[in-house]
Amino acid sequence: MANIWKALVLTTTLSFLSMPGMIVCEGQKSKVTKLPMILQGRVYCDTCRAGFETDATTYMPGAKVRVECRNKETQEIHFTKEGMTDSTGTYKIVIKEDRLDNICDVKLISSSQHDCASPDPARERSRVILTAYNGIASNHRFANSLGFFKDVALKGCDEILEKYLENDD
Numbered sequence: 001m002a003n004i005w006k007a008l009v010l011t012t013t014l015s016f017l018s019m020p021g022m023i024v025c026e027g028q029k030s031k032v033t034k035l036p037m038i039l040q041g042r043v044y045c046d047t048c049r050a051g052f053e054t055d056a057t058t059y060m061p062g063a064k065v066r067v068e069c070r071n072k073e074t075q076e077i078h079f080t081k082e083g084m085t086d087s088t089g090t091y092k093i094v095i096k097e098d099r100l101d102n103i104c105d106v107k108l109i110s111s112s113q114h115d116c117a118s119p120d121p122a123r124e125r126s127r128v129i130l131t132a133y134n135g136i137a138s139n140h141r142f143a144n145s146l147g148f149f150k151d152v153a154l155k156g157c158d159e160i161l162e163k164y165l166e167n168d169d
Contacts, residue, residue: 037095037130039067041106041143043085045116047150048157051123056160057147059089062112065146067093069102069130078102082109095141099130106143116150123147 043063047056062085069079079102083093093106107125111117126144129136 035096035098035132035139037098037132037139037141039083039091039093039095039106039128039130039141039143041065041091041126042089042145043091043108044089044145044147045111045113045150046120046123046147047116047154048160049149049153050157050161050164051120053145053147054157054160054164056154056157059085060112060116060148061085061087061089063089063091063148064109065091065093065106066109067095067104067106067128067130069099069104072101072103079104085112095130098132100133102130104128104130106146108146108148111148113148115152116148118149118151120147120149 043060043065044053045058045060046052046054047058048054064082064084066080066082068077070077079097079099081093081095083091085091105125105127108119123144123146126146128141128143130141132139
């Protein structure tokens, strides 16, 4: 009978000792959730039609992008918000709600340049994580650059692209 009482006292004591740790964890959880989040990225004109950013790439002011977040099971859109690039081709979109388990992409909507308006199929969208419950301490989220193809490549692009190619010679 004495062993049962010792086990009961030990269990009760351990239960009470662990409570401050749970309270601290709950307090830290609210510090991690830094809302609003700032989603930032750039939109460029692929002047060499290379499919990636080069030394000749120009960044596009006035381009429109949209964030879309979908339910990962039903694929229903749960959140959308549009943004526009500034004079440096950079957009910043304020996200006021944690998107938790949503699948979110930022995608191109429209170009501001009539001669550079065809979206690069490989660079027309970028997956972004818009939750604070993933180990990322900052409230800033960065998307990969999005790009449009210029209708006709600039002169001199062959020399620029040569730098990016490996020669077997």
